[in-house]
Amino acid sequence: MSIVLVSPRNPLNIGAAARAMSNFGFGDLRLVNAYDVAFQEAKSAVNAGWVLQETRNFASLPEALSDCSYVVGATGVTARDPQVPLHRLEQAAPDLHEASRYGRVALVFGSEKHGLSREDISYCHRLLHIPTRPAHDSMNLGQAVAICLYELVRAEPEALQEGDRPVAASTETLDLLHDRLFTVLKHSGYVNRTVAGSVEIKLRQLLRRLAPNAEDATLLLGMVRQISLVLENDALREKCRQEWQDAPPD
């Protein structure tokens, strides 16, 4: 499992997240667009430990998530997006364990000040919230990370069974599918420039809800690629049309 901090600003919080990860046995910390000063300060802190030595900083959230197939965002109840299912932490934990059997799982935290943006949330399959008081639901970042990891350890299934389960499609594959399908939708007039931004996010969330496995994603990529080709190539299109018109009815 990977822990992803988007735009962390305070080196103490980066350090606190890393410490909690070490406490609970999680090793893969990823930062997105971290202030370089904050990152370097956290790394050079006394007792920064093994987690921070391996921590990587990415330029964007999709880059940080490229090898992840299940993405859960931590958010306050008020920041929710109605398109993305929101669960209490203890209800979300079993799903995270289950999903980690099929691919890499990422747990994403927003910046101290603003939390996750709508764009960030569009990369998430699920959202979780820690059951704080509604009147004060803004948690310290390091404490929020610690509580989530505690719950994950607490909810850990006794023994995981090996299954021949299909591998889930990675964020990289979903984004490739998204980009190609979006191009087809543009070239078919489903999207115009006015609505392009909102359709792009809608489409990203749709693909997360459908959650194709890796094999199905490949199948879909092939379909979209062929539709795209035929939209660009008049001769090919005419040929396909002819083939089915000439053929006897099914």
Add this chain to the structure above:
Amino acid sequence: MSIVLVSPRNPLNIGAAARAMSNFGFGDLRLVNAYDVAFQEAKSAVNAGWVLQETRNFASLPEALSDCSYVVGATGVTARDPQVPLHRLEQAAPDLHEASRYGRVALVFGSEKHGLSREDISYCHRLLHIPTRPAHDSMNLGQAVAICLYELVRAEPEALQEGDRPVAASTETLDLLHDRLFTVLKHSGYVNRTVAGSVEIKLRQLLRRLAPNAEDATLLLGMVRQISLVLENDALREKCRQEWQDAPPD
């Protein structure tokens, strides 16, 4: 319930404990032998909030506990005293709730550096430990407080809310989607007559695995319909192509 911090040295930790208490709805923070400087700094921090305004500093642990009838100390596994029962946090939480029906309960945390002393532990009815890795069981004080309070809130589950579960797409809708998509795939050359039968079945199964809800199925139907239209209509197709070619790059 009272949260007691024995000899806290870092104002940030006092502040973090108070913030977590506010997050989870606990109001009574007591310090024992806190460095006065640390206490004043924490109190004057921005957003110190209502918990810190009411926080009291005591000269000794028994004074801080004088009105408490059940005392639980938080400790690492290694620091335990064989005379005092030690439970994992989630096993200790129900006892704390039960005891709070009969009198004031205190949850006591030791100093950042040394944890609870043998003397401190002698005031405890029970000890609890957070299930960290034995190789790194020293937690940050603010995070330890946050996790304990989370578990206490968690152990009192609120009534589960009824969710607005999305309605699954009907077989009728799935089949409509299947038929339209299959036509597009034929007209784009993805399917030829040799493989048509097997692709048709593959596509049907794919749609079941994706299991779109009714709303998403409508979204997909709209996309497929538009792609189908543009495949059949040369003028429309040229128009869409022009629109995106003429437009400035994204």
